[in-house]
Amino acid sequence: MGRTLSEKVWDEHVVRSRQGEPDLLFIDLHLIHEVTSPQAFDGLRLAGRAVRRPDLTLATEDHNVPTIDWDKPIADPVSRTQVDTLRRNADEFGVRLHPLGDIEQGIVHVVGPQLGLTQPGMTIVCGDSHTSTHGAFGAIAFGIGTSEVEHVLATQTLMQAKPKTMAVTINGSLPAGVTAKDMVLTLIAHTGTGGGQGYIVEYRGPAIEELSMEGRMTVCNMSIEWGAKAGLIAPDQTTFDYIEGRPEAPKGADWDAAVEHWKSLRTDDDAVFDEEVVLDASVMTPFVTWGTNPGQGVPLGAAVPFPDDFDDAQDKVAAEKALEYMGLTAGTPMREVKVDTVFVGSCTNGRIEDLRLAAEIIQGRKVDPDTRLLVVPGSVRVRLQAQDEGLDVIFKEAGAEWRGAGCSMCLGMNPDTLEPGERSASTSNRNFEGRQGKGGRTHLVSIPVAAATAIRGTLSSPADLEPLAQPVTVGSN
Amino acid sequence: MDAFTSHTGIGVPLRRSNVDTDQIIPAVYLKRVTRDGFEDGLFSAWRNDPTFVLNNPAYAGGSVLVAGPDFGTGSSREHAVWALQNYGFRVVISPRFADIFRGNSGKAGLLAAQVDEKVVQRLWDLLADQPGAEITVDLESRTVRAGEGVDAIEDSFDIDDYTRWRLLEGLDDIGITLGHEADITSYEAGRPSWKPVTQHA
Numbered sequence: 001m002g003r004t005l006s007e008k009v010w011d012e013h014v015v016r017s018r019q020g021e022p023d024l025l026f027i028d029l030h031l032i033h034e035v036t037s038p039q040a041f042d043g044l045r046l047a048g049r050a051v052r053r054p055d056l057t058l059a060t061e062d063h064n065v066p067t068i069d070w071d072k073p074i075a076d077p078v079s080r081t082q083v084d085t086l087r088r089n090a091d092e093f094g095v096r097l098h099p100l101g102d103i104e105q106g107i108v109h110v111v112g113p114q115l116g117l118t119q120p121g122m123t124i125v126c127g128d129s130h131t132s133t134h135g136a137f138g139a140i141a142f143g144i145g146t147s148e149v150e151h152v153l154a155t156q157t158l159m160q161a162k163p164k165t166m167a168v169t170i171n172g173s174l175p176a177g178v179t180a181k182d183m184v185l186t187l188i189a190h191t192g193t194g195g196g197q198g199y200i201v202e203y204r205g206p207a208i209e210e211l212s213m214e215g216r217m218t219v220c221n222m223s224i225e226w227g228a229k230a231g232l233i234a235p236d237q238t239t240f241d242y243i244e245g246r247p248e249a250p251k252g253a254d255w256d257a258a259v260e261h262w263k264s265l266r267t268d269d270d271a272v273f274d275e276e277v278v279l280d281a282s283v284m285t286p287f288v289t290w291g292t293n294p295g296q297g298v299p300l301g302a303a304v305p306f307p308d309d310f311d312d313a314q315d316k317v318a319a320e321k322a323l324e325y326m327g328l329t330a331g332t333p334m335r336e337v338k339v340d341t342v343f344v345g346s347c348t349n350g351r352i353e354d355l356r357l358a359a360e361i362i363q364g365r366k367v368d369p370d371t372r373l374l375v376v377p378g379s380v381r382v383r384l385q386a387q388d389e390g391l392d393v394i395f396k397e398a399g400a401e402w403r404g405a406g407c408s409m410c411l412g413m414n415p416d417t418l419e420p421g422e423r424s425a426s427t428s429n430r431n432f433e434g435r436q437g438k439g440g441r442t443h444l445v446s447i448p449v450a451a452a453t454a455i456r457g458t459l460s461s462p463a464d465l466e467p468l469a470q471p472v473t474v475g476s477n
Numbered sequence: 478m479d480a481f482t483s484h485t486g487i488g489v490p491l492r493r494s495n496v497d498t499d500q501i502i503p504a505v506y507l508k509r510v511t512r513d514g515f516e517d518g519l520f521s522a523w524r525n526d527p528t529f530v531l532n533n534p535a536y537a538g539g540s541v542l543v544a545g546p547d548f549g550t551g552s553s554r555e556h557a558v559w560a561l562q563n564y565g566f567r568v569v570i571s572p573r574f575a576d577i578f579r580g581n582s583g584k585a586g587l588l589a590a591q592v593d594e595k596v597v598q599r600l601w602d603l604l605a606d607q608p609g610a611e612i613t614v615d616l617e618s619r620t621v622r623a624g625e626g627v628d629a630i631e632d633s634f635d636i637d638d639y640t641r642w643r644l645l646e647g648l649d650d651i652g653i654t655l656g657h658e659a660d661i662t663s664y665e666a667g668r669p670s671w672k673p674v675t676q677h678a
């Protein structure tokens with residue numbers, strides 16, 4: 001019988017396999033950041049252990065770094081200790097680090113692909129649940145806890161029970177103005193937040209193949225939001241073109257050997273998945289969340305649901321609690337929900353294509369006077385590229401704040417947080433209670449919805465905007 | 478890690494589903510570089526509410542948390558497990574756990590016992606009727622027990638064999654893996670030369 005893509009990648013990494021025990025898997029790339037690593041390095045030190053493969057390890061600072069005044073010492077002493085600890089650990093254990101101020105600094109899931117370190121057929125882990133992002137390249141990539149970080153540092157392996165496989169097939173083509181983010185939010189509302197539990201998911205079908213690498217990363221990024229262990233997409237010419245020429249991509253004869261292997265990374269025609277979900281992209285619309293988990297979403301054109309709309313008793317209770325927390329009345333059209341802050345950024349939507357798309361909608365317009373727009377590039381490289389293309393000027397002229405690179409308001413560990421009761425439209429991936437600051441209310445949205453919402457001050461899509469006197473285009477390449 | 482065979486302690490009913498890691502411990506509390514002291518952040522948003530279960534003196538000293546389905550969804554932060562342990566919890570009972578949370582619990586020595594949804598409902602009812610009642614969780618026989626007489630609850634819980642064995646023995650994963658170092662070395666010798674590295678000679 002044939003094998004699925006994820007089974008092929010898994011099998012290539014098995015160091016040791018015994019009946020009744022998890023497999024011991026080799027890890028090709030271990031990404032590290034300041035929040036989930038200090039206790040792991042401490043464990044190594046206590047046991048007198050070294051990092052087995054510093055050459056397969058990369059660290060950067062992203063979760064708690066400031067996005068203003070990043071050239072000054074970090075003001076919050078606890079954050080500073082955490083960053084200093086990472087620097088000391090990287091130095092002591094010989095790990096490559098891109099610290100604040102370095103040109104390669106940024107959100108760990110933006111930095112890996114951008115350097116060309118993320119490649120098809122790899123196993124990639126990081127002490128961060130959105131490691132699933134890297135699956136867009138046909139890699140098995142997943143988040144791990146700090147004990148596992150220590151395990152990978154010491155052994156370059158992980159013990160893992162083999163997950164089941166699921167196919168998510170998305171047929172048709174996305175309509176104009178509907179993005180990868182809308183696609184994945186629609187999927188999560190369809191499956192629920194636990195729908196992917198225990199599975200490695202392969203996203204496939206024409207609508208997935210038509211996505212750019214950046215769109216594919218957006219989809220894979222949110223795999224964890226419906227509970228999947230990992231999500232991946234078979235590599236194709238789009239993947240190879242994205243990797244070729246990046247600093248850490250294979251070169252010359254190595255490139256040819258790599259591509260030849262990568263081309264074999266496809267699910268065989270006779271392979272069988274344990275589970276399958278099929279959706280049609282052509283009927284998808286801009287999609288937004290109304291509740292406090294990523295599965296509580298509706299089309300932008302719909303209204304806030306009533307708890308009684310849900311059949312399941314738990315879902316009813318969850319909806320009641322969510323509406324109360326979110327300060328929403330059932331039946332209110334989503335388009336009438338007024339937003340205080342719009343956050344454009346994160347490892348879901350903080351890459352250059354995202355910023356270009358946002359700028360295209362914003363150019364020639366002004367941010368609503370009662371609304372704040374925060375634009376936070378995913379990495380320093382993204383920031384510099386955007387500045388080369390003049391996107392920063394477009395954002396600033398519209399009245400937005402143009403910030404330094406990092407996770408920022410995605411999780412509110414640095415000073416970029418919502419106030420209690422403040423409402424955001426956010427291009428990030430989690431709308432949990434208090435995620436963006438205690439009492440903050442988050443609506444997850446796509447880039448076009450974020451941009452249009454910033455202009456109108458209520459949840460909106462670009463179709464709701466007054467046409468400009470003169471149409472504009474953005475970006476030189 | 479300490480071995481875990483059986484534990485008896487006060488049960489704490491957390492009548493919520495989808496308790497995500499941002500509820501268990503918000504990101505602002507993750508800035509410590511040690512493994513202890515995270516109890517302050519545990520369920521911090523809810524602890525301001527005087528009616529929240531952890532503020533009820535009847536459940537003081539509780540060590541067995543009984544939660545609704547999809548406990549621990551969201552972030553990979555092992556701090557969520559540490560916060561529960563630092564507060565005094567040894568066991569979490571739920572009908573369904575998020576994968577990463579379950580994995581982290583096993584590594585850190587917190588028992589994540591998966592039971593039928595009906596069992597959770599019965600435990601909730603019991604703990605509401607008799608606040609401060611104890612629950613026994615026996616890893617050897619994989620059973621949960623609580624209450625007495627006609628209302629007594631006894632049922633089995635799920636945990637994978639390997640995690641159960643490691644918890645019973647109190648084994649450290651890294652030590653086990655380093656016992657297979659020869660396998661790792663021979664695997665490394667066979668990796669293709671074009672695989673990327675972060676440091677160049």
Ligand code: SF4
Pocket residue numbers: 062063107108109128130346347348406407410411428429
């Ligand atoms: S941007 Fe948000 S989701 Fe992504 S790594 Fe940072 S905190 Fe996690």
